[in-house]
Amino acid sequence: MKQxxxxxxxxxxxxxxxxxxxxxxxxGEPGSYSAGRYLIGRGQGEMIGIARDRARADLAKIFAVxxxxxxxxxxxxxxxxxxxxxxxxSITRDVQAWTSQVIEGVRIAETWRAETGxxxxxxxxLDRLQAGNRLRQRINRLDEExxxxxxxxxxxxxxxxxxxxxRAALLAQLKRQHEQQLLTxxxxxxxxxSAKYQPAELKADFDRLLDRWQIAPQxxxxxxxxxxxxxAGALGNAGVLHRATAAAADFLLIGELNSExxxxxxxxxxxxxxxxxxxxxxxxxxxxxxxxxxxxxxRRQEALAIRARSRLSELLERELLEVLTGFGAVEVDxx
Numbered sequence: 121m122k123q124x125x126x127x128x129x130x131x132x133x134x135x136x137x138x139x140x141x142x143x144x145x146x147x148g149e150p151g152s153y154s155a156g157r158y159l160i161g162r163g164q165g166e167m168i169g170i171a172r173d174r175a176r177a178d179l180a181k182i183f184a185v186x187x188x189x190x191x192x193x194x195x196x197x198x199x200x201x202x203x204x205x206x207x208x209x210s211i212t213r214d215v216q217a218w219t220s221q222v223i224e225g226v227r228i229a230e231t232w233r234a235e236t237g238x239x240x241x242x243x244x245x246l247d248r249l250q251a252g253n254r255l256r257q258r259i260n261r262l263d264e265e266x267x268x269x270x271x272x273x274x275x276x277x278x279x280x281x282x283x284x285x286x287r288a289a290l291l292a293q294l295k296r297q298h299e300q301q302l303l304t305x306x307x308x309x310x311x312x313x314s315a316k317y318q319p320a321e322l323k324a325d326f327d328r329l330l331d332r333w334q335i336a337p338q339x340x341x342x343x344x345x346x347x348x349x350x351x352a353g354a355l356g357n358a359g360v361l362h363r364a365t366a367a368a369a370d371f372l373l374i375g376e377l378n379s380e381x382x383x384x385x386x387x388x389x390x391x392x393x394x395x396x397x398x399x400x401x402x403x404x405x406x407x408x409x410x411x412x413x414x415x416x417x418x419r420r421q422e423a424l425a426i427r428a429r430s431r432l433s434e435l436l437e438r439e440l441l442e443v444l445t446g447f448g449a450v451e452v453d454x455x
Contacts, residue, residue, distance in 0.1 A: 161244040175244035284448030336369035354436035391415040408447030
């Protein structure tokens with residue numbers, strides 16, 4: 121009997137002396153978080169907070185490629201020229217924000233550290249079903265938004281309102297493309313929701329409306345000089361039909377440039393504000409206004425105006441089309 125008790129005690133002590141086995145998720149698939157139900161990320165670090173952050177980052181890498189500009193989107197925008205840079209940037213910002221919202225569903229499911237010390241390990245998981253439901257709701261809302269704006273673009277609204285609606289429909293579907301790509305990652309079947317609209321067709325509709333837009337720049341104040349030429353060039357780069365005289369255009373791009381020059385710290389400075397408003401020539405209706413602030417400096421006073429005009433040219437080339445095509449979305453009363 122004593123021999124049996126001794127043997128049992130020996131086996132028990134031997135078992136206690138064995139180091140605890142690593143969790144299955146350290147190097148393999150976690151049994152409690154199957155690939156069919158969860159996306160996972162792993163992290164390791166000398167502190168538990170670092171391990172958790174790295175686990176979240178590891179999972180986020182799965183989505184990282186989806187927030188980059190896609191080649192198909194680039195082709196659509198390149199066909200419209202450089203004036204669409206601002207619109208493309210707005211898509212990228214929205215996609216980044218929504219991708220971050222999707223990743224907010226990530227949680228740290230487990231952490232582990234060997235009894236003997238060493239690095240901490242963390243497991244981050246994202247529930248495929250929950251994330252997929254959020255993405256499907258987002259896609260359905262974008263499709264509804266697209267349908268509403270297509271109806272507005274083909275309705276009896278004024279041309280700026282039609283253009284704004286056509287742009288909104290196009291942007292909604294370009295955003296939808298990214299949501300669909302995220303959904304194909306989250307959905308275990310790799311499928312999403314079939315597209316009802318084609319961005320290329322929406323872009324063609326947008327371009328046709330843009331081709332009908334005839335705008336003439338009208339400068340009411342120009343403290344810097346050369347604003348008329350800047351606006352004319354920016355309209356051409358944006359793909360809008362520019363008219364040299366107000367009488368030949370349906371709409372006026374009213375420009376007001378206020379600026380001042382001063383000297384400080386041995387440098388010459390020029391700062392100011394450019395305000396543009398879109399006005400229907402016959403009715404006098406104002407569709408919207410937008411302001412840009414600028415500030416340039418130079419050691420040479422004679423270089424200030426050149427630098428200021430260059431800065432304004434860059435701003436207009438990058439942002440004018442986005443601003444113009446957004447004016448029709450909100451009506452501003454004429455004063």
